[in-house]
Amino acid sequence: MKRSPATPLPAPKERRRLREAASLTQAQLARRLGVRSDTVRAWESGRSTPRGRNRETYAKLLASLERSGAARKGNGEGEDHGMVTTCLEKLADEAGHRAVAPEPVRFTQAPPDDDRSYLTPAQAFDALYAFCAPALVRQTYLLTGRRELARESVERAFQLAWERWPEVARDPEPAGWVRAAAYEWALSPWHRLRPRYRKPEPPPADGSDRALLDALLHLPPPQRRTLLLYDGVGLDLPETAAETEASTPTAARRLLHAREAVATRLPELSDPELLHERLAEVASAERLRAVKPEEVRRGSERRARFWTRSAIAFTIALIGTTALTLFTAPTRYEPPVPPGETVQGVPPRVAPGPLSEEERELRSKLREELLHGPERLAPQAG
Template identity: 80%
Template sequence: MKRSPDTPLPGPKERRRLREAASLTQAQLAGRLGVREETMRAWESGRKAPRGRKREAYAKLLASLKQQDGDPLKGPLQAEQAAPVTVRLGAGAHDAGTRRGTVSPEPAGFTQAPPTPPGAADRPYLTAAQAFDALYAFCAPALVRQTYLLTGRRELARESVERAFQLAWDRWPEVARDPEPSGWVRAAAHEWALSPWHRFRPRYRKPEPPPANESDRILLDTVLRLPPPQRRTLLLYDGVGLDLPETAAETEASTPAAAHRLMHARAAVAARLPELSDPGLLHERLAEVASAERLRAAKPDEVRAGSERRARFWTRSAIAFTVALIGTTALTLHTAPTHYEPPVPSGEKVRGVPPRVAPGPLSEKERKLRAKLRKELLHGPERLAPRAE
């Protein structure tokens, strides 16, 4: 029986989203279907559409990936928060694969807002916790790998991503209304990972074991030798797949400055690894190095709990500081004098007192008097005899 060529397929960007959610590269997915990688790239970019049996097999494979990924809109939604919050899942690197035609690394964020399933308009909105969990489940695994390329430290990468999502949950109304929440979290994670204060922490003073593969180790060492601004620009443009204006905006630089950083970073990498002078090959190698490490992110409920614990801690600290300040002020008011006491005046100089005589050499008159007294001094009993005058 001939298979129908009109088998429905998701949109091109939804196809890529499902593949990236399963942590598969275009080459791996093409191998499962028995097609070339260029064909898979054309299917995901929308330039071509599969036909016949390839279309049927592709549709079944995407359906299985969708079941593994799990759709947060399926099933009844129970309110977990007092007020539901809607979130727009903005685009992250939606033009990465089509701009250069290379394999994208693990997704930095949502590639596109997922298509609305039939009947979704009649369902309740996602609660804040459900929307946050959906954002975390899609972004966190890829963001940990990206941050590892940025820092070369596995534990710091996990900590940076967790800290960024804790900050996002703490400011969730702001993040939920952001046009691209994945970019908001990515920027927070990269800034935390590149903070210079980590060098003073004892746990990060010693280097971590490098990758086992020698080629991966050389590439990672080359990337880590770049200055942090160039390293971040290279990762966002050639790793994540952002275009130049988006890269400049996320790194808080002008577009010409971001272009100069990118050129200097590519030149430094090509000077040590000439085979990676092609941006497409560099893009694929960065994806391979990031995927080689088994980096696990924490569960979303643990991240939310950590954010709430941190918020409670700082709230209690602020309350304790305020109470201490009020107590100190009250004690000061209680012990302070209630009336004005003039200060004791300083002593005044007394005049008319003769100067104090200090021992010193005798004058000529005093020496004559001393000689006379010594000469007329009587010795023995005679000295006691009175003299009649």
């Protein structure tokens, strides 16, 4: 039995252009297709390809968007349409999925259920690490400006992910879970107290890269993170707001302020598309390598064993201290001894002094007297 040929689709960049020309967000297009917004993002970035009914529906919708765009262009309405959108809508309708990493590998549709081979937890973790870690190290470098801290943050985030792998594996977006953990670790204010991070690292060799990184590091951490997620990673505005734990208007204000600050220092980067390209160039210029996934898993397991043994040792010490306290504690109540009180009216005790002449004579007489008393008179018979 021969399969029918797949419905042709435009290139990923053309799919994104058609959606933006129709002033549709990825979420709106996903609702029309009955899929998730991250699925539409993956289709527009080329990370995956729709199949089956989703492919046919997507192709028909793109064809209708192309026809409606051509009609609007012929009527001269294309230029006036974008003037009615608000600031939030403009931000939401900007570039779809733009990653700092190079073009990632493509994932194909899973085989049928009867032929599917399931991955072990270690294999699934290694696949997630291989897909996300290289780009995440470069993103974290833009966030902190420190190479060693970027590698440490990503490694610590994946160690935490391996410790909580059942939770991460069920997450709708495991990459976002790890990215949020890495950003939180990298932006922790306690790193400034560590001796290894007190001295600044050598800046990038290129002058323009050094100027852009310096402009990023002068931004407040919330604005820097929002700018990197939106203009660097390519998240849309609601997703950026959710990952930074802020409302959508707050995320929009942070993004606008960050763009203004960067444009003030570097006027040539006032265009968001150019800023996105420069962020990718600066991140790719540094040779930042992540450790192997096996080392990350072993490190996570060592940390888990260490904390488990520490908890067991603390529990044993607590039990021993409690038992010693119970063994040495008194079994009955003993009232405390009251403090002594001074007795009034008693003459002070005087030590005996030397004897006088009369006392010596009296002592001599007493010693000469019989010690047994007078002689006993015995009766006699007459």
